[in-house]
Amino acid sequence: MHGIIFKSLKDFVVRDHGHETWDAVRRAADLDGRVYLPIDTYDDGELIRLAEAVGDETGTPTPDLLEAFGRVAAGQLLDTYGNVVADDWTTLDVVANAEAGIHTVLRAHNPDLDPPELVCRREQGEEAGTREEGEASEEDEMSEGRVRVVYRSPRRLCFVAKGIVRGVADHYGEEVQVTEPTCMHEGADHCELVVTR
Structure with a gap:
Protein backbone atom coordinates (compact mmCIF):
# COMPACT_ATOMS: atom_id res chain seq x y z
CA MET A 1 0.00 0.00 0.00
CA HIS A 2 1.17 3.51 -0.83
CA GLY A 3 2.99 5.41 1.89
CA ILE A 4 0.70 8.42 1.50
CA ILE A 5 -2.06 6.33 3.10
CA PHE A 6 0.16 5.59 6.11
CA LYS A 7 1.19 9.24 6.37
CA SER A 8 -2.46 10.22 6.24
CA LEU A 9 -3.27 7.79 9.06
CA LYS A 10 -0.49 9.24 11.20
CA ASP A 11 -1.65 12.82 10.48
CA PHE A 12 -5.24 11.84 11.31
CA VAL A 13 -4.26 10.26 14.64
CA VAL A 14 -1.92 13.09 15.62
CA ARG A 15 -4.49 15.74 14.67
CA ASP A 16 -7.28 14.18 16.73
CA HIS A 17 -5.39 12.42 19.54
CA GLY A 18 -1.80 13.71 19.69
CA HIS A 19 1.70 12.36 19.08
CA GLU A 20 1.61 10.27 22.24
CA THR A 21 -1.34 8.29 20.89
CA TRP A 22 0.44 7.70 17.57
CA ASP A 23 3.48 6.39 19.49
CA ALA A 24 1.22 4.14 21.58
CA VAL A 25 -0.51 2.89 18.41
CA ARG A 26 2.81 1.92 16.81
CA ARG A 27 3.89 0.11 19.97
CA ALA A 28 0.57 -1.75 20.20
CA ALA A 29 0.89 -2.78 16.54
CA ASP A 30 4.49 -3.98 17.09
CA LEU A 31 5.68 -1.21 14.76
CA ASP A 32 7.43 0.95 17.35
CA GLY A 33 9.75 3.43 15.68
CA ARG A 34 8.42 2.65 12.19
CA VAL A 35 8.52 5.67 9.89
CA TYR A 36 6.28 5.87 6.82
CA LEU A 37 7.41 7.87 3.83
CA PRO A 38 4.78 9.01 1.33
CA ILE A 39 6.92 7.94 -1.64
CA ASP A 40 7.36 4.31 -0.55
CA THR A 41 5.03 1.31 -0.43
CA TYR A 42 4.34 -0.84 2.63
CA ASP A 43 2.65 -4.10 3.54
CA ASP A 44 -1.15 -3.91 3.74
CA GLY A 45 -1.10 -5.82 7.00
CA GLU A 46 0.70 -2.97 8.72
CA LEU A 47 -2.16 -0.59 7.96
CA ILE A 48 -4.70 -3.04 9.34
CA ARG A 49 -2.66 -3.53 12.52
CA LEU A 50 -2.28 0.22 12.94
CA ALA A 51 -5.99 0.86 12.36
CA GLU A 52 -6.95 -1.81 14.90
CA ALA A 53 -4.52 -0.31 17.41
CA VAL A 54 -5.98 3.17 16.84
CA GLY A 55 -9.44 1.77 17.54
CA ASP A 56 -8.21 0.12 20.73
CA GLU A 57 -6.36 3.23 21.91
CA THR A 58 -9.22 5.63 21.19
CA GLY A 59 -12.25 3.39 21.78
CA THR A 60 -13.54 4.21 18.29
CA PRO A 61 -15.42 1.47 16.39
CA THR A 62 -13.34 0.37 13.39
Missing part, protein backbone atom coordinates in the same frame (compact mmCIF):
# COMPACT_ATOMS: atom_id res chain seq x y z
CA PRO A 63 -15.89 1.34 10.68
CA ASP A 64 -16.24 4.86 12.12
CA LEU A 65 -12.50 5.21 12.53
CA LEU A 66 -11.72 4.09 8.97
CA GLU A 67 -14.35 6.36 7.46
CA ALA A 68 -13.09 9.39 9.42
CA PHE A 69 -9.55 8.53 8.38
CA GLY A 70 -10.59 8.24 4.71
CA ARG A 71 -12.17 11.67 4.91
CA VAL A 72 -8.85 13.15 6.06
CA ALA A 73 -6.82 11.08 3.58
CA ALA A 74 -8.83 12.47 0.64
CA GLY A 75 -7.25 15.90 1.02
CA GLN A 76 -3.73 14.49 1.01
CA LEU A 77 -4.51 12.25 -1.96
CA LEU A 78 -5.87 15.22 -3.91
CA ASP A 79 -2.81 17.29 -3.00
CA THR A 80 -0.47 14.49 -4.07
CA TYR A 81 -2.27 13.37 -7.23
CA GLY A 82 -4.08 16.54 -8.22
CA ASN A 83 -2.30 16.49 -11.57
CA VAL A 84 -4.58 13.65 -12.72
CA VAL A 85 -7.74 15.54 -11.71
CA ALA A 86 -9.16 18.04 -14.20
CA ASP A 87 -9.60 21.60 -12.96
CA ASP A 88 -13.32 21.65 -13.75
CA TRP A 89 -14.19 18.32 -12.07
CA THR A 90 -16.70 18.05 -9.25
CA THR A 91 -16.96 15.38 -6.56
CA LEU A 92 -19.00 13.14 -8.85
CA ASP A 93 -16.47 13.60 -11.67
CA VAL A 94 -13.61 12.53 -9.38
CA VAL A 95 -15.57 9.46 -8.22
CA ALA A 96 -16.70 8.55 -11.75
CA ASN A 97 -13.12 8.79 -13.02
CA ALA A 98 -11.41 7.17 -10.04
CA GLU A 99 -10.53 3.98 -11.91
CA ALA A 100 -10.02 5.05 -15.53
CA GLY A 101 -8.61 8.50 -14.90
CA ILE A 102 -6.75 8.08 -11.61
CA HIS A 103 -5.98 4.46 -10.63
CA THR A 104 -4.92 3.48 -14.15
CA VAL A 105 -2.49 6.39 -14.29
CA LEU A 106 -1.09 5.59 -10.85
CA ARG A 107 -0.53 1.93 -11.76
CA ALA A 108 1.21 2.92 -15.00
CA HIS A 109 3.63 5.24 -13.19
CA ASN A 110 4.29 2.94 -10.23
CA PRO A 111 3.70 -0.81 -10.69
CA ASP A 112 4.17 -1.32 -6.91
CA LEU A 113 0.91 0.53 -6.27
CA ASP A 114 -2.14 -1.66 -5.92
CA PRO A 115 -5.24 0.51 -5.51
CA PRO A 116 -8.57 -1.30 -5.27
CA GLU A 117 -10.38 -2.38 -8.42
CA LEU A 118 -13.29 -0.04 -9.10
CA VAL A 119 -16.05 -0.06 -11.68
CA CYS A 120 -17.62 3.41 -11.74
CA ARG A 121 -20.79 4.30 -13.63
CA ARG A 122 -22.65 7.59 -13.84
CA GLU A 123 -26.41 7.34 -13.67
CA GLN A 124 -29.18 9.72 -14.54
CA GLY A 125 -30.56 11.68 -11.61
CA GLU A 126 -34.27 11.66 -10.88
CA GLU A 127 -34.68 15.06 -12.50
CA ALA A 128 -33.68 13.52 -15.86
CA GLY A 129 -36.11 10.62 -15.66
CA THR A 130 -38.90 12.29 -17.62
CA ARG A 131 -37.05 12.52 -20.94
CA GLU A 132 -38.27 10.12 -23.64
CA GLU A 133 -35.98 7.22 -24.47
CA GLY A 134 -33.55 8.14 -27.23
CA GLU A 135 -33.80 11.87 -26.59
CA ALA A 136 -30.58 13.47 -25.45
CA SER A 137 -29.33 16.96 -24.87
CA GLU A 138 -26.64 18.90 -23.08
CA GLU A 139 -28.99 18.98 -20.10
CA ASP A 140 -28.59 15.20 -19.76
CA GLU A 141 -24.91 15.62 -18.97
CA MET A 142 -25.70 18.21 -16.32
CA SER A 143 -28.47 16.11 -14.79
CA GLU A 144 -26.33 13.09 -14.02
CA GLY A 145 -26.53 13.28 -10.27
CA ARG A 146 -25.37 9.84 -9.16
CA VAL A 147 -22.34 7.57 -9.47
CA ARG A 148 -22.45 3.86 -8.67
CA VAL A 149 -19.11 2.31 -7.68
CA VAL A 150 -18.40 -1.40 -7.45
CA TYR A 151 -15.41 -1.88 -5.13
CA ARG A 152 -13.37 -5.06 -5.01
CA SER A 153 -10.27 -5.47 -2.88
CA PRO A 154 -8.93 -8.17 -0.58
CA ARG A 155 -8.26 -5.33 1.87
CA ARG A 156 -12.03 -4.86 2.34
CA LEU A 157 -11.57 -1.16 3.19
CA CYS A 158 -14.90 0.10 1.88
CA PHE A 159 -15.18 2.25 5.02
CA VAL A 160 -12.09 4.16 3.91
CA ALA A 161 -13.53 4.49 0.40
CA LYS A 162 -16.71 6.06 1.80
CA GLY A 163 -14.62 8.48 3.83
CA ILE A 164 -12.53 9.40 0.80
CA VAL A 165 -15.69 10.24 -1.15
CA ARG A 166 -16.88 12.47 1.69
CA GLY A 167 -13.42 14.06 1.92
CA VAL A 168 -13.45 14.82 -1.81
CA ALA A 169 -16.83 16.50 -1.32
CA ASP A 170 -15.34 18.51 1.56
CA HIS A 171 -12.52 19.59 -0.75
CA TYR A 172 -14.98 20.89 -3.34
CA GLY A 173 -17.38 22.38 -0.77
CA GLU A 174 -20.14 20.07 -1.98
CA GLU A 175 -22.64 17.84 -0.22
CA VAL A 176 -23.11 14.23 -1.27
CA GLN A 177 -24.94 11.24 0.12
CA VAL A 178 -23.04 7.93 0.21
CA THR A 179 -24.98 4.69 0.64
CA GLU A 180 -23.72 1.11 0.51
CA PRO A 181 -26.46 -1.31 -0.55
CA THR A 182 -23.97 -4.20 -0.93
CA CYS A 183 -20.96 -4.88 1.33
CA MET A 184 -18.26 -7.54 1.63
CA HIS A 185 -18.54 -7.27 5.42
CA GLU A 186 -22.06 -8.66 5.07
CA GLY A 187 -21.04 -11.64 2.93
CA ALA A 188 -21.06 -10.16 -0.59
CA ASP A 189 -18.13 -10.64 -2.99
CA HIS A 190 -17.89 -6.87 -3.55
CA CYS A 191 -19.05 -3.57 -2.13
CA GLU A 192 -21.28 -1.17 -3.96
CA LEU A 193 -21.28 2.53 -3.12
CA VAL A 194 -23.89 4.90 -4.47
CA VAL A 195 -22.82 8.54 -4.40
CA THR A 196 -25.61 11.05 -4.95
CA ARG A 197 -25.29 14.80 -5.38
Whole structure:
Protein backbone atom coordinates (compact mmCIF):
# COMPACT_ATOMS: atom_id res chain seq x y z
CA MET A 1 0.00 0.00 0.00
CA HIS A 2 1.17 3.51 -0.83
CA GLY A 3 2.99 5.41 1.89
CA ILE A 4 0.70 8.42 1.50
CA ILE A 5 -2.06 6.33 3.10
CA PHE A 6 0.16 5.59 6.11
CA LYS A 7 1.19 9.24 6.37
CA SER A 8 -2.46 10.22 6.24
CA LEU A 9 -3.27 7.79 9.06
CA LYS A 10 -0.49 9.24 11.20
CA ASP A 11 -1.65 12.82 10.48
CA PHE A 12 -5.24 11.84 11.31
CA VAL A 13 -4.26 10.26 14.64
CA VAL A 14 -1.92 13.09 15.62
CA ARG A 15 -4.49 15.74 14.67
CA ASP A 16 -7.28 14.18 16.73
CA HIS A 17 -5.39 12.42 19.54
CA GLY A 18 -1.80 13.71 19.69
CA HIS A 19 1.70 12.36 19.08
CA GLU A 20 1.61 10.27 22.24
CA THR A 21 -1.34 8.29 20.89
CA TRP A 22 0.44 7.70 17.57
CA ASP A 23 3.48 6.39 19.49
CA ALA A 24 1.22 4.14 21.58
CA VAL A 25 -0.51 2.89 18.41
CA ARG A 26 2.81 1.92 16.81
CA ARG A 27 3.89 0.11 19.97
CA ALA A 28 0.57 -1.75 20.20
CA ALA A 29 0.89 -2.78 16.54
CA ASP A 30 4.49 -3.98 17.09
CA LEU A 31 5.68 -1.21 14.76
CA ASP A 32 7.43 0.95 17.35
CA GLY A 33 9.75 3.43 15.68
CA ARG A 34 8.42 2.65 12.19
CA VAL A 35 8.52 5.67 9.89
CA TYR A 36 6.28 5.87 6.82
CA LEU A 37 7.41 7.87 3.83
CA PRO A 38 4.78 9.01 1.33
CA ILE A 39 6.92 7.94 -1.64
CA ASP A 40 7.36 4.31 -0.55
CA THR A 41 5.03 1.31 -0.43
CA TYR A 42 4.34 -0.84 2.63
CA ASP A 43 2.65 -4.10 3.54
CA ASP A 44 -1.15 -3.91 3.74
CA GLY A 45 -1.10 -5.82 7.00
CA GLU A 46 0.70 -2.97 8.72
CA LEU A 47 -2.16 -0.59 7.96
CA ILE A 48 -4.70 -3.04 9.34
CA ARG A 49 -2.66 -3.53 12.52
CA LEU A 50 -2.28 0.22 12.94
CA ALA A 51 -5.99 0.86 12.36
CA GLU A 52 -6.95 -1.81 14.90
CA ALA A 53 -4.52 -0.31 17.41
CA VAL A 54 -5.98 3.17 16.84
CA GLY A 55 -9.44 1.77 17.54
CA ASP A 56 -8.21 0.12 20.73
CA GLU A 57 -6.36 3.23 21.91
CA THR A 58 -9.22 5.63 21.19
CA GLY A 59 -12.25 3.39 21.78
CA THR A 60 -13.54 4.21 18.29
CA PRO A 61 -15.42 1.47 16.39
CA THR A 62 -13.34 0.37 13.39
CA PRO A 63 -15.89 1.34 10.68
CA ASP A 64 -16.24 4.86 12.12
CA LEU A 65 -12.50 5.21 12.53
CA LEU A 66 -11.72 4.09 8.97
CA GLU A 67 -14.35 6.36 7.46
CA ALA A 68 -13.09 9.39 9.42
CA PHE A 69 -9.55 8.53 8.38
CA GLY A 70 -10.59 8.24 4.71
CA ARG A 71 -12.17 11.67 4.91
CA VAL A 72 -8.85 13.15 6.06
CA ALA A 73 -6.82 11.08 3.58
CA ALA A 74 -8.83 12.47 0.64
CA GLY A 75 -7.25 15.90 1.02
CA GLN A 76 -3.73 14.49 1.01
CA LEU A 77 -4.51 12.25 -1.96
CA LEU A 78 -5.87 15.22 -3.91
CA ASP A 79 -2.81 17.29 -3.00
CA THR A 80 -0.47 14.49 -4.07
CA TYR A 81 -2.27 13.37 -7.23
CA GLY A 82 -4.08 16.54 -8.22
CA ASN A 83 -2.30 16.49 -11.57
CA VAL A 84 -4.58 13.65 -12.72
CA VAL A 85 -7.74 15.54 -11.71
CA ALA A 86 -9.16 18.04 -14.20
CA ASP A 87 -9.60 21.60 -12.96
CA ASP A 88 -13.32 21.65 -13.75
CA TRP A 89 -14.19 18.32 -12.07
CA THR A 90 -16.70 18.05 -9.25
CA THR A 91 -16.96 15.38 -6.56
CA LEU A 92 -19.00 13.14 -8.85
CA ASP A 93 -16.47 13.60 -11.67
CA VAL A 94 -13.61 12.53 -9.38
CA VAL A 95 -15.57 9.46 -8.22
CA ALA A 96 -16.70 8.55 -11.75
CA ASN A 97 -13.12 8.79 -13.02
CA ALA A 98 -11.41 7.17 -10.04
CA GLU A 99 -10.53 3.98 -11.91
CA ALA A 100 -10.02 5.05 -15.53
CA GLY A 101 -8.61 8.50 -14.90
CA ILE A 102 -6.75 8.08 -11.61
CA HIS A 103 -5.98 4.46 -10.63
CA THR A 104 -4.92 3.48 -14.15
CA VAL A 105 -2.49 6.39 -14.29
CA LEU A 106 -1.09 5.59 -10.85
CA ARG A 107 -0.53 1.93 -11.76
CA ALA A 108 1.21 2.92 -15.00
CA HIS A 109 3.63 5.24 -13.19
CA ASN A 110 4.29 2.94 -10.23
CA PRO A 111 3.70 -0.81 -10.69
CA ASP A 112 4.17 -1.32 -6.91
CA LEU A 113 0.91 0.53 -6.27
CA ASP A 114 -2.14 -1.66 -5.92
CA PRO A 115 -5.24 0.51 -5.51
CA PRO A 116 -8.57 -1.30 -5.27
CA GLU A 117 -10.38 -2.38 -8.42
CA LEU A 118 -13.29 -0.04 -9.10
CA VAL A 119 -16.05 -0.06 -11.68
CA CYS A 120 -17.62 3.41 -11.74
CA ARG A 121 -20.79 4.30 -13.63
CA ARG A 122 -22.65 7.59 -13.84
CA GLU A 123 -26.41 7.34 -13.67
CA GLN A 124 -29.18 9.72 -14.54
CA GLY A 125 -30.56 11.68 -11.61
CA GLU A 126 -34.27 11.66 -10.88
CA GLU A 127 -34.68 15.06 -12.50
CA ALA A 128 -33.68 13.52 -15.86
CA GLY A 129 -36.11 10.62 -15.66
CA THR A 130 -38.90 12.29 -17.62
CA ARG A 131 -37.05 12.52 -20.94
CA GLU A 132 -38.27 10.12 -23.64
CA GLU A 133 -35.98 7.22 -24.47
CA GLY A 134 -33.55 8.14 -27.23
CA GLU A 135 -33.80 11.87 -26.59
CA ALA A 136 -30.58 13.47 -25.45
CA SER A 137 -29.33 16.96 -24.87
CA GLU A 138 -26.64 18.90 -23.08
CA GLU A 139 -28.99 18.98 -20.10
CA ASP A 140 -28.59 15.20 -19.76
CA GLU A 141 -24.91 15.62 -18.97
CA MET A 142 -25.70 18.21 -16.32
CA SER A 143 -28.47 16.11 -14.79
CA GLU A 144 -26.33 13.09 -14.02
CA GLY A 145 -26.53 13.28 -10.27
CA ARG A 146 -25.37 9.84 -9.16
CA VAL A 147 -22.34 7.57 -9.47
CA ARG A 148 -22.45 3.86 -8.67
CA VAL A 149 -19.11 2.31 -7.68
CA VAL A 150 -18.40 -1.40 -7.45
CA TYR A 151 -15.41 -1.88 -5.13
CA ARG A 152 -13.37 -5.06 -5.01
CA SER A 153 -10.27 -5.47 -2.88
CA PRO A 154 -8.93 -8.17 -0.58
CA ARG A 155 -8.26 -5.33 1.87
CA ARG A 156 -12.03 -4.86 2.34
CA LEU A 157 -11.57 -1.16 3.19
CA CYS A 158 -14.90 0.10 1.88
CA PHE A 159 -15.18 2.25 5.02
CA VAL A 160 -12.09 4.16 3.91
CA ALA A 161 -13.53 4.49 0.40
CA LYS A 162 -16.71 6.06 1.80
CA GLY A 163 -14.62 8.48 3.83
CA ILE A 164 -12.53 9.40 0.80
CA VAL A 165 -15.69 10.24 -1.15
CA ARG A 166 -16.88 12.47 1.69
CA GLY A 167 -13.42 14.06 1.92
CA VAL A 168 -13.45 14.82 -1.81
CA ALA A 169 -16.83 16.50 -1.32
CA ASP A 170 -15.34 18.51 1.56
CA HIS A 171 -12.52 19.59 -0.75
CA TYR A 172 -14.98 20.89 -3.34
CA GLY A 173 -17.38 22.38 -0.77
CA GLU A 174 -20.14 20.07 -1.98
CA GLU A 175 -22.64 17.84 -0.22
CA VAL A 176 -23.11 14.23 -1.27
CA GLN A 177 -24.94 11.24 0.12
CA VAL A 178 -23.04 7.93 0.21
CA THR A 179 -24.98 4.69 0.64
CA GLU A 180 -23.72 1.11 0.51
CA PRO A 181 -26.46 -1.31 -0.55
CA THR A 182 -23.97 -4.20 -0.93
CA CYS A 183 -20.96 -4.88 1.33
CA MET A 184 -18.26 -7.54 1.63
CA HIS A 185 -18.54 -7.27 5.42
CA GLU A 186 -22.06 -8.66 5.07
CA GLY A 187 -21.04 -11.64 2.93
CA ALA A 188 -21.06 -10.16 -0.59
CA ASP A 189 -18.13 -10.64 -2.99
CA HIS A 190 -17.89 -6.87 -3.55
CA CYS A 191 -19.05 -3.57 -2.13
CA GLU A 192 -21.28 -1.17 -3.96
CA LEU A 193 -21.28 2.53 -3.12
CA VAL A 194 -23.89 4.90 -4.47
CA VAL A 195 -22.82 8.54 -4.40
CA THR A 196 -25.61 11.05 -4.95
CA ARG A 197 -25.29 14.80 -5.38
